[in-house]
Amino acid sequence: MNDEYPVKATHTSVRVLRAVMGARGVGVSELARRLDLSKSAVHKHLQTLTALGLLAREGDDYYLGLGLLKFAVAARERFRVYEVALPAVEQLADVSGCVASLLVYESGRGVVVAQTRGDDALTPPLSEGDAVPLHANAAGKTILAYRPAEEVDRVVAAGLEAVTENTITDGERLRRELGSIRDRRVAFDREESATGWRSVASPVTDSRQRAVAAVSVSGPTDRMSGKTLEEDITGLVVSTAKSVENDLL
Template structure:
């Protein structure tokens, strides 16, 4: 049984870090109440995390430290897809004037690996490292559409289909119907499924076996992403960018 103690302790530390991030700073008592753990336990973990420079303390509250910035940038820079696709994401943002993102799948969630802002962008909550349910974004759906159904089922069984807006897909059969359409069309849409008032278009980046390894997408306000721009212009640009990434010799 003793070999389980370090694992449990590590899990507690990670829960505390995530809760500090979620609350944008918190004190010992608040964290103990939120996590339903003894105050003494939370205090010990916080002191350890502070001494190791993963958390900082200010005015009786703990905050996530910049140590994670170093770790996150290391994780991103070693990811081959980031190196290959960054220039295409930047060019697509310039061409469309909108938010352009690169997403990968990790542990069954969509992870924003890189983001570029065009000259006409509105404020969005997305940032590098942000994790979202795959079925709530065009990029996530395009990744799922080019994965085996068994893998999609595993992801749904693990994470469910959480609802973020009234338009989020929460039904498994409805999702599979849409994934079939995405396979035929080659790209995906999301219409206010994660953020109200925003639409997205995305295409998968696939390997030589046709399996999605990432996705590239454009997000903008409904009033700008509509008509021919939504149906033809932006999808054509995204498909072209995805193709450039796929034929890069480093991709495979």
């Protein structure tokens, strides 16, 4: 038995949920093929998850059920920063015309808990609910810069995966950049997490000056460059993050 997942059946049910989410409507045979499981085993999991309201069946296809929504809402609302920051993130998207997001720190990872698109914004590579590698984007680096050194050490020791050719994969280089971020309270992502996209982020810290979240704005490279990126949007992001932080304290 895998020590990471002691209860195999639970792990399989989560695999089923994730496969259904990725397919957006899928039948038993296709799920069995994708998961490399027998159709009878997949069918039992589908039946159980459907009875619990976590999946919904339409004809021969299965979809995520609205019963999951209650879990998601409860998980997000336990973070006070979400409630405090949401109006500010929405205003930031409106003023910048780009994609504004709130990344929350939880158990060594960053999760996008709120995201709003400005009127002219394109669909971003990350969306609400996505977990991101902290070393590979502006919001994640901002959070790392304001976490204890031992947490940075763990991230480096686990390996800095290259998401794009611009991702920082060297531990010492990452540490140097985190020091610069602490000096300025701002981080940049220049196509480090998605080719063709850039972002800028600033931390939301607690009373101990540890990051609990980060506010960011992202957009395509042709819109996020020069003075627009380095001054205009950066100023908006930093002031928004500081406003959220003040409201939390």
